[in-house]
Amino acid sequence: MSSTSQHHHLEDLLEADKNAWPLLKSERTWGSWKLGITLATAAAATWCYIIGEYVGYYLNFDKGFAALFAGSMIGMLIVALAAGPICLRFGVDSIASTKPTFGSRGWVIPAAMQQISIIGWNSLLLIFFAKSTTQLLIALGIIAEGGGKLLLPATILLACSLVFIILLRGSSGVDRISKILVAHVFVGFWMLYIIISQRWGDLTAATPAYASASPLWNYTTGVEIGIVSLLSWWPYLGAMIRMAPNGRTAAVPIMVGMGAPVPLLCLIGIAGILVLQVSDPAEWLRTIGGPTYGIIALLFVAAANLGTAVAGVYASAIGLRHFPAFERMSWTTLLMLAIGPVVLVGLVIPELFFANFGTFLAFIGLAFAPLCGIQITDYYFLRKRNISIRWIFSNGDHSGYWFTGGFNIAAVAAMVAGCGTYRYLLNPVTYESHSPYEYVTASLPAAVVAGIIYALVTVFFNKPAKKGGY
Amino acid sequence: MTEKLNAELERRLKILENPAEQGEDYDAASWTWLVILGVILPAIALVWGWQL
Numbered sequence: 001m002s003s004t005s006q007h008h009h010l011e012d013l014l015e016a017d018k019n020a021w022p023l024l025k026s027e028r029t030w031g032s033w034k035l036g037i038t039l040a041t042a043a044a045a046t047w048c049y050i051i052g053e054y055v056g057y058y059l060n061f062d063k064g065f066a067a068l069f070a071g072s073m074i075g076m077l078i079v080a081l082a083a084g085p086i087c088l089r090f091g092v093d094s095i096a097s098t099k100p101t102f103g104s105r106g107w108v109i110p111a112a113m114q115q116i117s118i119i120g121w122n123s124l125l126l127i128f129f130a131k132s133t134t135q136l137l138i139a140l141g142i143i144a145e146g147g148g149k150l151l152l153p154a155t156i157l158l159a160c161s162l163v164f165i166i167l168l169r170g171s172s173g174v175d176r177i178s179k180i181l182v183a184h185v186f187v188g189f190w191m192l193y194i195i196i197s198q199r200w201g202d203l204t205a206a207t208p209a210y211a212s213a214s215p216l217w218n219y220t221t222g223v224e225i226g227i228v229s230l231l232s233w234w235p236y237l238g239a240m241i242r243m244a245p246n247g248r249t250a251a252v253p254i255m256v257g258m259g260a261p262v263p264l265l266c267l268i269g270i271a272g273i274l275v276l277q278v279s280d281p282a283e284w285l286r287t288i289g290g291p292t293y294g295i296i297a298l299l300f301v302a303a304a305n306l307g308t309a310v311a312g313v314y315a316s317a318i319g320l321r322h323f324p325a326f327e328r329m330s331w332t333t334l335l336m337l338a339i340g341p342v343v344l345v346g347l348v349i350p351e352l353f354f355a356n357f358g359t360f361l362a363f364i365g366l367a368f369a370p371l372c373g374i375q376i377t378d379y380y381f382l383r384k385r386n387i388s389i390r391w392i393f394s395n396g397d398h399s400g401y402w403f404t405g406g407f408n409i410a411a412v413a414a415m416v417a418g419c420g421t422y423r424y425l426l427n428p429v430t431y432e433s434h435s436p437y438e439y440v441t442a443s444l445p446a447a448v449v450a451g452i453i454y455a456l457v458t459v460f461f462n463k464p465a466k467k468g469g470y
Numbered sequence: 471m472t473e474k475l476n477a478e479l480e481r482r483l484k485i486l487e488n489p490a491e492q493g494e495d496y497d498a499a500s501w502t503w504l505v506i507l508g509v510i511l512p513a514i515a516l517v518w519g520w521q522l
Contacts, residue, residue, distance in 0.1 A: 021479050022486050028493060066519020070512035077508025089492045219520060247496035255507035385495065389486045393479060 017171040018331040020321035022389060023091030023242055030175075030243040035250060036257030038175060042236055042311035044185045044261040045304045046128045047121060050357055051229045051262070052269020053279035057210040058218040061203050064270045067219050069263040071226020071441075076259030078227075078447065079234045082372035084254065085379055087238040088247050090389045094238030095319045098371070099392045100468075101378045101454075104399045105406025109415065111319055113367050114235035115341075118316040120353075120360050121232065123345035125305040127354050130155035130346070132283070132301045136294050139286055156346035159302075160339050163309050167317070167335055171243060174314050177307055184303040188265045191285060191297060195271045198288055206274035217438045224426065226263060227443040228365030231372065233258055239315035313338045324395070362428030365443045370418020373447030374411055374454045382458055382470065391469060400469025408468060410457035418450030 017023070030038070055064045086097035098110040130152040137143045137151065166173040196203065211218050237254070244250045269279040276284045286294030317338040320326045326334055345353055353360075379385060391400040403409070426433045426442035433442070462468045475483070485491050496504065 022482050024482060024485055025491055025493065062522045063519050066515045066522065070515040070519070073508050073512045073515075077504060080504060080508070085495045089495055090486055091493060223516070244493075246494035247500045248494070251496055251500035251503045252507075255503065259507070389492075390483050393475065393483060 017243075018317075018334075020093055020096060020318050022096075022393075025091075025245060028091050028243055028245045030245075030249070032244075032249050032253050034175065035241065035244050036253035038240055038311070039253055039258035040185055040261050041177070041307035042240065043233065043258045043308070044188065044265050045125050045308035046132075046301050047124060047229070047308075048188075048262055048265035049269035049272065049279040050124070050128070051225060052266035052271075053273040054358055055222045055225050055266065056208060056270040056273035056279070058208050058212070059222045059270075060206065060208060061267070061270055061274060063219060064208075064222055065263065065267055067222025068226040068266050068270075069260075071223035072230045072263045073226075073255065073259050074223075075227035075230030075443070076233065076255055078369075078372045078376070079231060079237055080251070080254045081380075082375035083234055083238050084241065084247070084250065085385070086387055086392075087242050088244065088250055089387070090392070091242045092238065092389075092392065093242060093315065093318045094235055095322050096392050097238055098375065099401050100383065100387055101374050101408060102411045103403040103406050103408040103468075104391075104395050104397075104401050106403070106408050106411060107322065109412070110371055111322060113371065114319045115316060117232055117235050117364055117368070118312045118319075119341045119345065120364075122309050122312045122342045123350075123353055124357060124360075125309055126156045126159050126342060126346050127152075127350045129159060129301055129305045130350070131354075132298050135283055136286070136291075136298045139294055140291055152350060153347050156343065156350075159306065159309065160343050160346075162306060163313050164335055164339055166310050167314055168332065170331070171239075171314065174240075174311055177310050184300050184307070185261055185265070187296065187300045188268060188304070191300065192265075192268050192271065194285065194288060194293070195268070195275065199271070199275045202275045203271055208274070209277075214438065217433070220438045220441055221431075224365070224441045224443060227441060228362065228369075229262060230259060231368040231443060232364040234368050234372065235319065236311055236315045239318045240311065309342075313342075358431070359429050362426065362431070365426075366419050366422040366428055366446070369422060369443040369446040370415050370450030373418060373449070373451035374414050376447075377451035377454050378458075382455060388469065403462065403467045408462070410454045410462055410468075413457050414450040414454035417453040418446040421449040422446035 055068050059067060083094045083097050086092065086100070087094065095107055095111050095114060098107045102109055133155050134143070134151050138145055143151065166177050208218070237258070241250045241254065272279040272284045276287060278284050285297040313335065317334050320334055320338060326337070379387070388400055396402070422442045424434055425437040425445060458468065458470070463470050
């Protein structure tokens with residue numbers, strides 16, 4: 001290849017990876033290791049401690065790990081089967097992968113879910129980081145107890161500015177930062193070693209604070225928390241795996257890179273909440289090992305959350321590109337739009353948001369489980385893997401994915417049925433449940449019911465009416 | 471009726487309409503890994519954890 005054509009190729013790639021356009025084979029150069037490292041960096045963040053904390057409310061250390069590991073890997077598999085195939089075949093993001101199911105206009109439903117989910121997670125991470133920073137500075141005597149009121153917003157603004165600068169280069173920014181920040185995963189395991197080696201006796205004797213009288217309910221809730229946590233990777237996955245050339249390159253990195261680190265790092269949160277009644281390692285490492293350990297933990301929190309926030313904002317910006325209003329917007333402005341809501345939540349309602357994490361997590365399960373059920377049913381059973389890339393990017397009524405006014409009634413009905421099923425089985429606000437939740441979780445039936453309703457409406461309405469390009 | 475798409479997007483779509491230019495879905499080896507890591511391993515973890 002001549003230097004001029006190489007230059008044009010590079011320009012095309014730089015343009016394409018800041019757009020929602022499909023990537024060509026020659027542009028999808030990430031191998032298994034690169035993808036695995038990027039996915040691990042995206043997945044391993046301080047949400048692991050909070051997820052672990054919630055599991056530690058109901059289960060002890062061993063059982064908590066088993067339930068969370070099982071749930072996480074099941075959740076990861078569901079996401080890999082739902083968004084994976086279309087993203088891998090055509091080099092598109094998760095939102096583009098929903099157009100065959102939700103329609104040429106109906107994709108705004110998953111797009112809204114994506115934005116809410118990523119904004120929520122990123123806000124949580126940055127608030128967590130700001131809180132840890134404040135705690136550490138108090139411990140080091142740099143600021144007084146009750147001080148640092150300005151520190152929280154200042155830290156959030158600093159973190160958002162860093163994310164913005166890193167992402168100015170598009171997906172290469174995600175890749176570069178991942179190579180550096182992946183080290184935090186190993187620091188996380190070191191922290192786990194510290195608490196296990198120094199407090200093993202306390203850990204095995206600890207009793208979960210809010211355990212129900214039913215051991216089965218507690219165990220299922222641990223599995224459910226694992227599933228919903230990993231279902232929330234759906235919005236992130238497409239933007240990352242579209243850089244890989246095929247399913248073989250992506251399958252193991254998805255499961256091992258993105259799925260497995262979460263339950264492992266969650267052990268830090270489970271151990272922290274069981275032994276010291278606090279899941280933030282920046283706080284408990286200081287208790288165990290003094291200020292030096294506290295600083296290491298804080299650096300870990302900063303690295304972990306920055307890597308994830310970078311991946312999240314990138315996925316969020318690519319998702320926004322599907323909206324016609326943002327199609328031609330400059331990458332810089334689009335990034336500001338993607339980061340803006342995170343800054344607002346972090347500055348205006350940090351405490352309110354932080355205190356309602358459990359509800360946020362359950363709402364993710366309520367929304368993404370049916371979505372995954374719909375995508376799996378459509379791709380494997382109804383379309384039998386036949387997807388038109390042109391129809392995905394055609395927005396008019398000539399597109400096969402136009403359905404009815406741009407919306408697929410089957411997908412809307414299936415979402416309602418799936419959300420209703422979840423809501424019946426597990427109330428996301430109160431965590432009250434109805435049988436058979438303790439045997440089947442809430443996410444799995446929600447996905448199955450959504451899939452069945454989607455198939456029924458498609459077979460008895462869309463296909464006879466020749467809607468949807470089946 | 472045809473839709474006027476961005477020239478670069480149109481170029482990409484034309485190329486990707488050729489199946490040989492598309493990425494590949496999960497193959498047999500990928501499915502084996504997906505089943506091992508997403509079904510068998512969680513099943514083992516569930517049984518092991520319940521017995522603890």
